[in-house]
Amino acid sequence: DTGVSQDPRHKITKRGQNVTFRCDPISEHNRLYWYRQTLGQGPEFLTYFQNEAQLEKSRLLSDRFSAERPKGSFSTLEIQRTEQGDSAMYLCASSSTSPGYNEQFFGPGTRLTVL
């Protein structure tokens, strides 16, 4: 499968625990994006990378959230001290900045439930 992959697909955790999600983009894509989607809403931008550089982080994003893409390939999103309000689907997407068509392709998402 050459699409965007995410792991795990589901995560249940207790409030206060730390969780980490992984995203593997399409191999030739240099940009990687994280979005969060709650039930009945559109995806909300969290942060994005070009290669290993984090270009922007949403002002709405708590300091408990951190993301990295150390080698410009896969990315991790960590949430520290989880809260019930963090329960959502976390979507990763990737795209290329090369000339031509630059559609963002989404992964299947990681569904987080905080008890």
Place this chain on the structure above:
Amino acid sequence: GENVEQHPSTLSVQEGDSAVIKCTYSDSASNYFPWYKQELGKRPQLIIDIRSNVGEKKDQRIAVTLNKTAKHFSLHITETQPEDSAVYFCAASETSYDKVIFGPGTSLSVIP
């Protein structure tokens, strides 16, 4: 920052009829307007997009229009089929590889 509004939030049409979803955006720097379809439990998938140098674009039964002056854009689906039932999101971005700001979505139901 950019804000995208979308209406209606729900839309129910008879099979074969047309469906229209309308969106507005706030940031004049936005030049790329994708539309995503999301089926229940699935990832968003791009169905069509339009760039600011174009006023209209068609792909089979789907068409999008853009009025950059008014900051309005719309999705038109003709000859709707039950498999068109899904949530549709409009979105805006500066380019196709910048962050995308999504609207709240329209849940479309096509009644056989």
